[in-house]
Amino acid sequence: xxxxxxxxxxxxxxxxxxxxxxxxxxxxxxxxxxxxxxxxxxxxxxxxxxxxxxxxxxxxxxxxxxxxxxxxxxxxxxxxxxxxxxxxxxxxxxxxxxxxxxxxxxxxxxxxxxxxxxxxxxxxxxxxxxxxxxxxxxxxxxxxxxxxxxxxxxxxxxxxxxxxxxxxxxxxxxxxxxxxxxxxxxxxxxxxxxxxxxxxxxxxxxxxxxxxxxxxxxxxxxxxxxxxxxxxxxxxxxxxxxxxxxxxxxxxxxxxxxxxxxxxxxxxxxxxxxxxxxxxxxxxxxxxxxxxxxxxxxxxxxxxxxxxxxxxxxxxxxxxxxxxxxxxxxxx
Amino acid sequence: xxxxxxxxxxxxxxxxxxxxxxxxxxxxxxxxxxxxxxxxxxxxxxxxxxxxxxxxxxxxxxxxxxxxxxxxxxxxxxxxxxxxxxxxxxxxxxxxxxxxxxxxxxxxxxxxxxxxxxxxxxxxxxxxxxxxxxxxxxxxxxxxxxxxx
Numbered sequence: 001x002x003x004x005x006x007x008x009x010x011x012x013x014x015x016x017x018x019x020x021x022x023x024x025x026x027x028x029x030x031x032x033x034x035x036x037x038x039x040x041x042x043x044x045x046x047x048x049x050x051x052x053x054x055x056x057x058x059x060x061x062x063x064x065x066x067x068x069x070x071x072x073x074x075x076x077x078x079x080x081x082x083x084x085x086x087x088x089x090x091x092x093x094x095x096x097x098x099x100x101x102x103x104x105x106x107x108x109x110x111x112x113x114x115x116x117x118x119x120x121x122x123x124x125x126x127x128x129x130x131x132x133x134x135x136x137x138x139x140x141x142x143x144x145x146x147x148x149x150x151x152x153x154x155x156x157x158x159x160x161x162x163x164x165x166x167x168x169x170x171x172x173x174x175x176x177x178x179x180x181x182x183x184x185x186x187x188x189x190x191x192x193x194x195x196x197x198x199x200x201x202x203x204x205x206x207x208x209x210x211x212x213x214x215x216x217x218x219x220x221x222x223x224x225x226x227x228x229x230x231x232x233x234x235x236x237x238x239x240x241x242x243x244x245x246x247x248x249x250x251x252x253x254x255x256x257x258x259x260x261x262x263x264x265x266x267x268x269x270x271x272x273x274x275x276x277x278x279x280x281x282x283x284x285x286x287x288x289x290x291x292x293x294x295x296x297x298x299x300x301x302x303x304x305x306x307x308x309x310x311x312x313x314x315x316x317x318x319x320x321x322x323x324x325x326x327x328x329x330x331x332x
Numbered sequence: 333x334x335x336x337x338x339x340x341x342x343x344x345x346x347x348x349x350x351x352x353x354x355x356x357x358x359x360x361x362x363x364x365x366x367x368x369x370x371x372x373x374x375x376x377x378x379x380x381x382x383x384x385x386x387x388x389x390x391x392x393x394x395x396x397x398x399x400x401x402x403x404x405x406x407x408x409x410x411x412x413x414x415x416x417x418x419x420x421x422x423x424x425x426x427x428x429x430x431x432x433x434x435x436x437x438x439x440x441x442x443x444x445x446x447x448x449x450x451x452x453x454x455x456x457x458x459x460x461x462x463x464x465x466x467x468x469x470x471x472x473x474x475x476x477x478x479x480x481x
Binding site: 013122123124125161251260264296 | 469
C-alpha cells in the first residue's frame with residue numbers, strides 16, 4: 001500500500017495560503033499555479049493600521065486578511081469548500097484523522113510558533129499559518145507545509161497544540177477541503193472579475209489607511225515618527241515594516257512579484273497584451289518596494305544615516321507606480 | 333527583480349532552509365527561484381529578536397532580584413506580550429499584570445498555573461522558578477529540539 005503522504009506531490013510555494021489552495025486544487029485534478037490562486041482570489045492589498053497593535057507594533061499588511069485567498073478563490077472560480085472549526089481539541093483531532101483515513105488531504109490553520117519543524121528564529125505567535133496535512137502514521141502526521149522545500153513529520157500532540165492555541169486570530173482547529181472541486185475554470189471571466197475587484201481594493205478603499213492612500217500614509221507616518229519617537233523605536237518600526245514585506249513569505253516585495261507573475265500568466269493564457277504590460281509595470285513596482293526595504297534596513301542597522309524623507313519619497317514612488325498599473329488595468 | 337539578482341545571502345535565520353521567490357529571467361518571463369536569504373531581511377529579523385532578548389534579559393534580572401514574578405520573564409522568552417498572553421489564557425490584561433507581582437503569583441492555585449503553563453508551553457515546575465543563568469531564546473520541548481538542525 002502506498003500512503004497518501006508518499007503519493008502527494010509536495011511543491012514549495014512563496015506564501016502559505018495560496019500554496020495550500022494551489023496544491024489542494026491541483027491534487028483534485030484542477031491544475032492551478034500559486035500565482036493564479038493568489039491573483040484570482042483578488043488578495044493583493046495594502047493596509048497600515050497604527051491603531052491595531054500586534055506584539056507592540058502596528059498592523060501592516062500587503063495582502064487581504066487571512067482566509068480571503070481561500071474564500072476569494074472558491075467564490076471566483078465557483079467550487080464548494082467545506083470548512084470546520086471545533087470547540088474541543090480531541091474532537092478536531094478525531095475529525096482530521098477521519099478525513100485523512102478517507103485519503104483526503106486537509107488544509108489547516110495553525111500557529112507558526114508551535115510547529116516543531118519551524119526554525120527557532122522563525123517561530124512567532126502568528127496564528128494564521130496555513131498548511132496541508134496529507135497522511136498519518138503511528139501517531140504522527142505527514143504535513144506538506146508549502147513554504148518549506150520538503151514534507152515534514154509532525155507529532156500528534158504538537159499539531160494539536162498548534163491548531164488549538166489561543167490568542168488573536170485563534171485557529172480553533174480550522175480545517176478545510178474542497179467538496180466539489182471545479183471541473184474547469186472560465187478564465188476570461190474569472191481573471192476580469194478578479195482584476196477589477198483587486199483594483200477597487202487598491203484604488204477605491206473607503207479609508208485613507210488602505211490601498212494606495214495607505215502606502216502614502218505610511219510614508220508620511222515614518223516622517224512623523226522620526227519627530228515623535230526615540231531613534232531606537234524608529235529603527236525597530238522600520239525593521240517591522242521590512243519583515244511584514246519580505247520575511248513572512250510574500251514571494252518578494254510584499255506579494256507584488258507574485259501578482260505580477262499572475263498578470264503575466266493570465267496575459268499569456270488569454271493572449272492579452274494589456275495584462276502583459278500591467279505585469280511589467282507591477283514588476284517595476286516590486287523593484288521599488290525592494291529598494292525601499294534595502295534603504296530602510298540599512299538605516300535601521302545604522303549603516304546609512306537615517307533619512308525618513310528619502311523613505312517617504314520611495315514609498316510615494318511605489319504608490320505612483322502601482323497607480324499606473326491599475327490605471328492601465330481599468331481598460332480591461 | 334531578475335533571477336540573477338535574487339539574493340543568496342545564506343541568512344542564519346533560515347537555518348539552511350530556502351524560501352521561494354518570483355523573479356524574471358532574461359526574456360522577462362517569471363520563474364520560481366529558491367533564495368537562501370536576503371541580508372536586508374535577516375538584519376531586520378535580528379534587530380527585532382535582539383530587542384526581544386534585551387527585554388527578556390531585563391525581566392530575568394528583575395525576576396532574580398525578586399521584583400517581578402517568573403511569569404513575565406517566561407512570557408517574554410516565549411515571544412509573547414501582555415495582550416497575547418492574556419488572550420491565550422482567557423484573562424483580562426489587568427489580571428495577568430497583577431500576576432507579574434511576586435506576591436500575587438505565589439498565591440496562584442494549580443488550576444491557574446496550569447493555564448499559564450499550557451499557554452506558554454512550559455511545565456508548571458519550571459514556571460515557578462527563575463533559572464540560574466539567563467536563557468533568552470525560546471524554551472523548547474526537549475523532544476522537539478531534534479527537529480531543528
